[in-house]
Amino acid sequence: MKSLQIVSLPYSLNTPAAFQAIADLPAPVWLDSGRPLAPGGRYDIISADPVNTLELAADSAAPFEALDDLWCELIPADxxxxxxFCGGVIGYAGYELGMEGNFLPADLRETPLPAGFFGLYTWALIVDHQLQASHLVFHPASSPVQVADLVARFTAVRWQTEPRTGRFxxxxxxxxxxxxxxxxxRVGRVLEYINAGDIYQxxxxxxxxxxxxxxxxxxxxALRNSVAGPFSAYMAIPNHGSVLSLxxxxxxxxxxxxxxTQPIKGTARRLSDPDDDARVAAALQQSEKDRAENLMIVDLLRNDLGKRCQRGSVRVPNLFExxxxxxxxxxxxTITGELPxxxxxxxxxQACFPGGSITGAPKRRAMEIIRELESSPRGVYCGSIGYLSSxxxxxxxxxxxxFSADSQRLTCAAGGGIVADSDPAGEYRECLDKVSLLLSTLETFHHSPAP
Known part of the structure; x- marks a missing residue:
């Protein structure tokens, strides 16, 4: 087995500046921990210039087999x-790639970006916020010219300066x-299906x-400063646009x-007064509706993991945190399991896609109802972004x-899980609670001067 080449760099929380160092290269990607603005994330992973790419359409045959084939192009390294991440695949699978695995017809309605996009990356900057260490990691497939160029780029980064950005x-x-x-x-229509016994959520x-x-x-x-999350990402998709995920x-x-897997179900809006905010948080943890909604998805994901995990290995170590x-x-x-x-x-x-927290239960019937009642396809939204290392x-x-962005328009989305005792007006408020800060953050740029 061939050895990785690892180059140490100064540890810094200024990961935006690190990304800027390679943003001019093809297909740059930043899997963003949100640190120091959000808790929970450990690693930032930054890369660019993949040696191969995979672009998927909504009707691509066996999309996850194609993903595995791309990953297998890199030989395992130590x-x-x-x-x-030691070299491997980084990218996204959009929601519509889950149709085939759930025995549903392909949704061929137009989306801003391809149904899926993955790059095969031979190097990455890894920033470990737990150990406070930064390393450039090169798979043996990296060329000497590429190694020298990237070491020079990151050595030249001025870690104390703000990243250079253009106007937006x-x-x-x-x-x-x-x-x-x-x-x-339409929430009322979902409730009719629930009352008829078609679905639980x-x-x-x-x-x-x-x-x-x-x-x-x-x-x-700007979005990161407002609503950073521990599983954020910024990706530029060649010839198509970009993904901005918080x-x-x-x-x-x-x-x-x-x-x-760690599904989220149950939401309460933050309040400005600390005492009121604490009461809202405590009420959420005790809410029978939200706990029931969460438990339904836990059961669904236990079943999904059980399709591939070893018999008896699926566990639920944490509920309703x-x-x-x-x-x-x-x-x-949190649900865990062991793969054979x-x-x-x-x-x-493939067995679990798309995630149960954004479909409902039973999954296949919920996805049919989603297709019937939602006015447009979801695209990257409610899909999945991440990496698979060699x-x-x-x-x-x-x-x-x-957000998905083509050359002209930005698109984002929000919603929520509908259960038997959902109130349609309350569900509409929850939808806006989830998205309002994202929209208002970018709407502050509405009157900015043109670039």
Missing amino acids: SDAQLP RLQEPFLHELTAAEYEH ANFTQRFTAGYEGDLFQAYL SPERFISADGTHVQ LATFANVHHLVS EECGFADLL CGRADTNIAIRT
Whole structure:
């Protein structure tokens, strides 16, 4: 087995400046821990210039097999227990790539970006905030010219300076796909399906769009300052656009055969008064509705992991833990399992995709109802962004609080899980609670001068 080449760099929380050092290279990507603005994340992973790419359409045959084939193009290298990524695949799978695995017809409606995009990256800057260490990690497939160029780029970074960004301007306020009355009516339709016994829960969402001009990285940094999450990401997709994700939610992680998923279900809006905010958080933890909603998804994900994990290995070590972010409180649960040696991570993704926290239960029927009632496809939103390393480690998010950008327009979305005792007006308020800070952050650029 060939050796990795590892170059130590100064530890710094100025990861935006590090990303700027390689932003001019093809397909740059930053898997962002949100540190120091958000708790919970350990690693930042920055890379660019993949040696191969995979672009997927909504009707691509066996998309996760194609992902596994791309990952297999890099031979395994030796690994370090402190390095999450030693060369491998980084990218996203959009929500629509989950149709085939759930025996549903392909959704061919147009989305701003391809249904999936992955790059095969031979190097990465790893910033470990737990050990306070930064390393450039080169897989043996990295060329000497590439190694020299990247060492020079990162050695030249001025870690104490702000990243250089261009101007960004939103051309108009975000357009809401549905009015309050339309949203509440469709939530009512979901409730009819629940009352009829079709489903226990469905996650219903809507889109928000606006035209823009200028530097999307400037928009990402503004969003990051407002609503950073531990599973955030910024990706530039060649010839298409960019993904700006501020996700607080893990989908599935793997370390060898050990896997974990951490669904979020249950939300309460943050309040400015600390005492009131604490009461809201305590009420969320005791809310029968939110706990029931969370438990339904835990059961669904136990079943999904059980499709591939060793019999009897699926466990739920944590239920209904409180997680607090800039705009909302959430309930988070943890499910773990052990994969058999012959099962790869891409195969597990296929079995579990898309994440149960953004579909509902039972999953297949909930997805049919989502397709019927939502006005547009989800795209990257409610899909998953992450990495699969040649060393056998992997981590992915649920792509909520996520913007997709083509050359002209920004699109994001929000929604919530509908259960039997959901109130349509309350669900509409929850949808706006989740998205309002993201939209208002970028709407401050509405009257900015043109780039």
